[in-house]
Amino acid sequence: MIRLLIFALLCFLIYTLYTAVIRSLSGKGGTLPGEKTRRGEDMVQDPQCGTYLPRSDALEKSVNGTRHFFCSKECRDAFPGKK
Template identity: 50%
Template structure:
């Protein structure tokens, strides 16, 4: 009477375990997605809003002989209008 449910439970557990092993084996070969920014990339401070931005994504502007980096054209324009 108690043996049949235990057998069903054991078979279900074995099927679930086999499924997990197969799923893990298939996903092991896939490579992780590439990072969007490189490690160690220099972060620059936007003088207008105070946001740190990666150098390669910054908008560059010359103001009174020095180079400033901005997070957006809007911040650049606000800063240039104040200067």
């Protein structure tokens, strides 16, 4: 039983090392897409319905020089009427 556990751990370590080497050779290891950082992506709140969503998924609209982010077209279109 202990041999099986050691074998499984050894396989996992080899796989991890192999994927790390492949990522470093392909150049994809250190870059993060778009606005994502190591902490994650910025979350924004829809001012119409209060929903939080990632900034990259939000619809943006400028109202009186202020940028607002919305979860849907319906919220975006309904927002100017709500003051």
